Structures are given as structure tokens and as C-alpha cells.
Amino acid sequence: MTLPFKRQTFFLPDPPKKTSVSVSPSGSVLEGSSVTLTCSSKASPPVQNYTWYRVNGTEMNTVGTGQNLTFNVTESSGSEQYYCEAQNEHGKENSTTVQLNVIYLPQISGSGSCSRTAAEISCSCESRGNPSPSMEWRVSELRVTNSTDRVIREEQLGNTGLRSSLTMRHSQGDTATLLCLSTNALGTSSLQLHAPSPQQHSDFSIPSLLIGAAAGAGAMMCIFLIMQLVLKKKRHSHGSQMKDTEGLILMAGPRDPSRPT
Known part of the structure; x- marks a missing residue:
């Protein structure tokens, strides 16, 4: 007889x-859109707790609990890393970190800047975007290319930034209006810049120096005249005192030794 096997x-x-x-x-992931992170783990009994962490440089923060984490991404999300921790009654384990690739339109930082000398106009413009942007300059709506009179220099700023500078020779009378454009696969951003007028290009222009020299000479002349008047008055006052003293001595006359005091 065979016993049943269970x-x-x-x-x-x-x-x-x-x-x-x-x-x-x-x-x-496009900037502003929603993204969901899902944590998976094998455990017996099944995972009881999921915890999410965000790492930015040396800073780490808890950002959520549960198997899924959903949020809207920003430009800064691209520089952050995320990982999850799975835990049951017998232990816990962390996942490896993941980093989001957040794409966004070019953003021209600040207001740009232009300076002017007697011979040149120099302007600079910075932009960030993902994918990394390209940049171009336009003067009077015409695209600027490198030439003897117009020189463009570019400097990469990390993986997503670019700085461009334009130097132009110019005649003394022109006041150029320039346009800085930054473009990537998502679109284009622009910024209008105004070069300083010729009268503003230097605080040490020849007319200013001449006016300053004339004002300085006039001030020195006034100081000199005032000093002369003061000295003359002092000499006159000193001479009058001497004469008064001499008069008193003469009026007193010589002293008679036999006269009682």
C-alpha cells in the first residue's frame, strides 16, 4: 500500500x-513634463517599505515613499540623481542611482554686455540649453561672420553652456544695435544689445581731460590769490603794530635816574 505524498x-x-x-x-524628458520612477526588488516576504532619495552633489534628501515616485522635472533635475531603498523584516537594499536627461530651450543668462573704445565695440552673451546650443550674432539684421573687422570667439561652459563674444572695429560715429541668438533642437532665444554711444565709451575722453585741466588750473589760481591777500594783510597788520610801539617809546622819552619812581 502506497501512502499518499503531500x-x-x-x-x-x-x-x-x-x-x-x-x-x-x-x-x-522635456522640462516641465511629468516623469515616474518605479522601484523593483525581490524579497521574501515581499518588500514592505520603499523610500526615495535625491542626491545633488554632496547633499542627499528623502523625497518620497512608496514603490512609485512621480514629479514634474525642471532644468535642475538634470543635475540630480535618484535611488530607492527597499526594506522588509529581514533587511534592506539600495538601488543604483539614475540620472534624468532633461532637455530644455536655450536660456540666455543675464542681460549681456557691451563696451566701447575709440576703435572697437566688444559684446558678450552667455546661454545654456540641452541639447547644448549654438550661438550667432546679427548687426542691423545681418548675420555676422568672422572677418578682419569682426571677430567671434566662443567658450564652452560645461555640457550645456556656451559663451560667445564679438569684437568689431567701427567708425567713430556709428552706434550699433546687435542681436545675440541661441539655438538648439527645441528652439531659439534672442537678446538685443546696444553698444554705448561714442560720447560714453570712455570716462577719459580728450574734451573731459581739457575741461578737468582748466577747472584744476582755475582752482589753483584762486587758492594762490587768496594766500597772497592773507599774507599781505598779515604784513600790513604787523607793520602797523611796529609803528605804534615805536611811537609809545618816543613819547615816553629817556628815563631820568634822579626822578623817583
Whole structure:
């Protein structure tokens, strides 16, 4: 007689393993759109707690709990990393970090700047965007290219930034209006710049120096005349005192030794 066999399944306690993070939608994420991070892990019994962390440089913050984390991305989200922690009664495990690729339109920083000398106009413009932007200059709505009289220089600023500078020779009378344009696959941003007028290009222009010299000479002359008048008055006053003293001595006359005091 064969006894019936009853199969039993035993589950060994197991802390979380193979913990990972998936991103939806996958690939690049447009600035301002929503993204969902999902934490997955194998554990016995199943994972009881999920905790989400955000890392920015040396700073780490808890940003949520639960298996899913949903938020709207910003430009700064592209420089941050995320990971999850899975935990059950037998232990816990962290996933590796994930970093989002946030794409955004070029953004021209600040107001740009222009300076002027007697011979040149120099302007600079900075922009950031992802994908990294390209830049161009326009003067009187015409695109500027490198030439003897117009020189463009560019400097890469990290993975997403670019600085462009334009130096132009000019005649003394022109006052150029320039346009800085920054473009990537998502669109274009622009900024209008105004070069200083010829009268403003230097605080040490020849007319200013002549006026300053004349004013300085006039002030020195006034000081000299005042000093002369003061000295003359002092000499006159001193002479009058001497004469008064001499008069008193003469009036007193010589002293008679026999006269009683």
C-alpha cells in the first residue's frame, strides 16, 4: 500500500535583492513634463517599505515613499540623481542611482554686455540649453561672420553652456544695435544689445581731460590769490603794530635816574 505524498513548499526568509529603478517615459524628458520612477526588488516576504532619495552633489534628501515616485522635472533635475531603498523584516537594499536627461530651450543668462573704445565695440552673451546650443550674432539684421573687422570667439561652459563674444572695429560715429541668438533642437532665444554711444565709451575722453585741466588750473589760481591777500594783510597788520610801539617809546622819552619812581 502506497501512502499518499503531500508536497509542501517552504519559503526561506530573504531580504530585498536585485533592487533597481526604472524611468517612465524612458529616454530624454522635456522640462516641465511629468516623469515616474518605479522601484523593483525581490524579497521574501515581499518588500514592505520603499523610500526615495535625491542626491545633488554632496547633499542627499528623502523625497518620497512608496514603490512609485512621480514629479514634474525642471532644468535642475538634470543635475540630480535618484535611488530607492527597499526594506522588509529581514533587511534592506539600495538601488543604483539614475540620472534624468532633461532637455530644455536655450536660456540666455543675464542681460549681456557691451563696451566701447575709440576703435572697437566688444559684446558678450552667455546661454545654456540641452541639447547644448549654438550661438550667432546679427548687426542691423545681418548675420555676422568672422572677418578682419569682426571677430567671434566662443567658450564652452560645461555640457550645456556656451559663451560667445564679438569684437568689431567701427567708425567713430556709428552706434550699433546687435542681436545675440541661441539655438538648439527645441528652439531659439534672442537678446538685443546696444553698444554705448561714442560720447560714453570712455570716462577719459580728450574734451573731459581739457575741461578737468582748466577747472584744476582755475582752482589753483584762486587758492594762490587768496594766500597772497592773507599774507599781505598779515604784513600790513604787523607793520602797523611796529609803528605804534615805536611811537609809545618816543613819547615816553629817556628815563631820568634822579626822578623817583
